[in-house]
Amino acid sequence: MGYQVVSVNMPADYTDEMLHSRLAKTLHIRQFTWQIEGKSLDARNKRNIHWVLRVAVFSDELRGKLPEIPEKLEIPHVKTSMHILVTGSGPAGFFCAFVLQKAGYQTTLIDRGSDVLKRNQSLNRFEREGIFDPLNNYAFGEGGAGTFSDGKLTSRSKHISRERRFILDTYIAAGAPKEIAYLAHPHLGTDNLIRMVKNLRKEYEELGGKMLFETCLDNLIVKNGNVLSAELNAESFDADSFFIAPGHSAYDTYRMLIRKGVLFRTKNFAIGSRMEHPQEVINRAQWGMSGIPGLKAAEYRVTSQGDGKHPVYSFCMCPGGIVVPATAYAHTNIVNGMSYYKRDGYYANAACVAGIHPGELAGREVTAMEALDQLEALESHFYTLPGCYRAPACSIPDFMDGTLRNTNIPGSYPLGTLAAPLWELLPPVIINAMKSGLRDFKSKIKGFESGQLIGLESKTSSPIQAIRNEGGLCEGFSNLYLIGEGSGYTGGIISSAADGVKAAMRFLTTR
Numbered sequence: 001m002g003y004q005v006v007s008v009n010m011p012a013d014y015t016d017e018m019l020h021s022r023l024a025k026t027l028h029i030r031q032f033t034w035q036i037e038g039k040s041l042d043a044r045n046k047r048n049i050h051w052v053l054r055v056a057v058f059s060d061e062l063r064g065k066l067p068e069i070p071e072k073l074e075i076p077h078v079k080t081s082m083h084i085l086v087t088g089s090g091p092a093g094f095f096c097a098f099v100l101q102k103a104g105y106q107t108t109l110i111d112r113g114s115d116v117l118k119r120n121q122s123l124n125r126f127e128r129e130g131i132f133d134p135l136n137n138y139a140f141g142e143g144g145a146g147t148f149s150d151g152k153l154t155s156r157s158k159h160i161s162r163e164r165r166f167i168l169d170t171y172i173a174a175g176a177p178k179e180i181a182y183l184a185h186p187h188l189g190t191d192n193l194i195r196m197v198k199n200l201r202k203e204y205e206e207l208g209g210k211m212l213f214e215t216c217l218d219n220l221i222v223k224n225g226n227v228l229s230a231e232l233n234a235e236s237f238d239a240d241s242f243f244i245a246p247g248h249s250a251y252d253t254y255r256m257l258i259r260k261g262v263l264f265r266t267k268n269f270a271i272g273s274r275m276e277h278p279q280e281v282i283n284r285a286q287w288g289m290s291g292i293p294g295l296k297a298a299e300y301r302v303t304s305q306g307d308g309k310h311p312v313y314s315f316c317m318c319p320g321g322i323v324v325p326a327t328a329y330a331h332t333n334i335v336n337g338m339s340y341y342k343r344d345g346y347y348a349n350a351a352c353v354a355g356i357h358p359g360e361l362a363g364r365e366v367t368a369m370e371a372l373d374q375l376e377a378l379e380s381h382f383y384t385l386p387g388c389y390r391a392p393a394c395s396i397p398d399f400m401d402g403t404l405r406n407t408n409i410p411g412s413y414p415l416g417t418l419a420a421p422l423w424e425l426l427p428p429v430i431i432n433a434m435k436s437g438l439r440d441f442k443s444k445i446k447g448f449e450s451g452q453l454i455g456l457e458s459k460t461s462s463p464i465q466a467i468r469n470e471g472g473l474c475e476g477f478s479n480l481y482l483i484g485e486g487s488g489y490t491g492g493i494i495s496s497a498a499d500g501v502k503a504a505m506r507f508l509t510t511r
């Protein structure tokens, strides 16, 4: 069997038959199989928007040697009676527990929220009736923060190729579309994610893993840097090692960890608003037309130097998506974005955020605890004005001028918007940077000023970071690991899941 990799350009609405015949013609072969290895959209020339494919072709008519199989994640098998508690069923906690359980450890995975179906019901009620559920929301509940999301699987993290492959293979086995293995910008959509999260839990439980819902880690009992036990819903739970993956919304858990002596430093993070446009505006700006057969919805990613000190950039763009009320606590108000696999909603949204250090917001150096207090106060401030979970919002031109002229702010946000001077609600340093950024974005995306800014976006990454030693342990502890987005080292589904895999593998290979 011979092998060759070819690069071919295909029209946006190509079919498998078209690709097959193109490969036959390009390579002058008749009997062959093929597999796409890479696929990205080239939209630089609006009159010739096409896919660029990298395809591996296998045939007796080819001479090239078969490729070496890329290195796989080899999970060692251990014989042990050790019990491990993993807190948080988001990507980091799930993959950590999954790998440890596969290796032979007895793991218990807990989440303060409910299973994904009950969580879905709570979210529906919140968006229909405005009744907030502190256990089940866009941040908390089975599958973690990204379950009700666009499910973008891109990551800028380096040195995670083995982990990434393992995660994508696991997702595909749990029902994710196979294309996530080769697309340059893969995404899952909330509909796929809900199904996959259920299937992943089933697989974990079939391995012998124990999953406990509506079980909150309230406290740790620590002696001389050794965690003796955890308090779950005020009941004691013993384990040998403790992995905590609480995400970066769990302020109560962060505060408990700080009180227990876990060391954190403050770090740069970003805040701003969600911007929203009719998807057609984005399609026209990116493609020169309202739609292209074979393509879902156009994406964008824009960056700016901001005011020179605070970079401004779009983040977590959701084509054809919905702006959602993403608060984890009652009486605070923040937004985020999600979409379904088809990405066929009327609007497009993305965060528009400015990077900043917590100390700069306060005008002095702050501790980790103060950085959390400061962020929580801002999130409460956005609740106080409407007195509910409606999102304060304004048009982009009104934001730029600092004058509220438009009082009707349409959009996808399910709980409704309230016309409000966002430039008075966000910190002045953020406003200045965002204004410069938005001016730049206007020159990059035609029709950009037709959009609006909605709510507070404060969860692009954590303002604090745990101090971990080389073995991944929390500094000063012998059996406590803080992983995923809550540790402050990752941001996004893939990098957080990879941190969970890496933490488990490091644990397995250093014992």
Ligand SMILES: Cc1cc2nc3c(=O)[nH]c(=O)nc-3n(C[C@H](O)[C@H](O)[C@H](O)COP(=O)(O)OP(=O)(O)OC[C@H]3O[C@@H](n4cnc5c(N)ncnc54)[C@H](O)[C@@H]3O)c2cc1C
Residues within 6 Å of the ligand: 087, 088, 089, 090, 091, 092, 093, 094, 110, 111, 112, 113, 138, 139, 140, 141, 142, 143, 144, 145, 146, 147, 148, 149, 150, 151, 152, 153, 154, 215, 216, 217, 218, 245, 246, 247, 248, 249, 250, 253, 316, 324, 326, 336, 337, 338, 483, 484, 485, 486, 490, 491, 492, 493, 494, 496, 497
């Ligand atoms: C609406 C939305 C859309 C997003 N879209 C994308 C996207 O398209 N692509 C992308 O890469 N990223 C996206 N993200 C970010 C992504 O979801 C996170 O980066 C990722 O989920 C972090 O994984 P994690 O496992 O570290 O933490 P999380 O996913 O936050 O999981 C933490 C889990 O811990 C549980 N928990 C917290 N405290 C406790 C406790 N004390 N006891 C028990 N359980 C606890 C929570 O209930 C939660 O389930 C999105 C986030 C949101 C909110």
